[in-house]
Amino acid sequence: MTVQKQGTDELLGLDKFTVDEENAHIVLDKTACAVCNDKPCLVVCPAGLYKLNDKGEILFDYAGCLECGTCRIMCHQLKQWKYPTGTFGVSFRFG
Numbered sequence: 001m002t003v004q005k006q007g008t009d010e011l012l013g014l015d016k017f018t019v020d021e022e023n024a025h026i027v028l029d030k031t032a033c034a035v036c037n038d039k040p041c042l043v044v045c046p047a048g049l050y051k052l053n054d055k056g057e058i059l060f061d062y063a064g065c066l067e068c069g070t071c072r073i074m075c076h077q078l079k080q081w082k083y084p085t086g087t088f089g090v091s092f093r094f095g
């Protein structure tokens with residue numbers, strides 16, 4: 001039996017995302033983000049969707065969300081966290 005090693009990006013690339021362009025299921029409070037010193041979102045999201053720009057502002061794109069809920073637990077200042085509606089969201093495909 002051959003065991004193949006795959007990186008995180010490679011494994012995440014197997015998943016399929018149907019993005020609801022009209023309705024974000026996670027909405028940040030940019031005002032709260034601006035004064036948050038810890039910014040746990042930068043390290044807890046397994047998909048690495050939270051990033052910091054040159055100005056120290058949080059950038060976020062919900063399109064690759066794995067719906068794990070970790071940011072919901074770690075950040076108490078999100079304006080909204082809910083599962084995507086209907087047929088939208090992630091479809092996990094294991095390699």
Ligand code: SF4
Binds near residue numbers: 046067068069
């Ligand atoms: S629910 Fe999980 S994958 Fe989605 S943005 Fe939050 S931490 Fe990242």
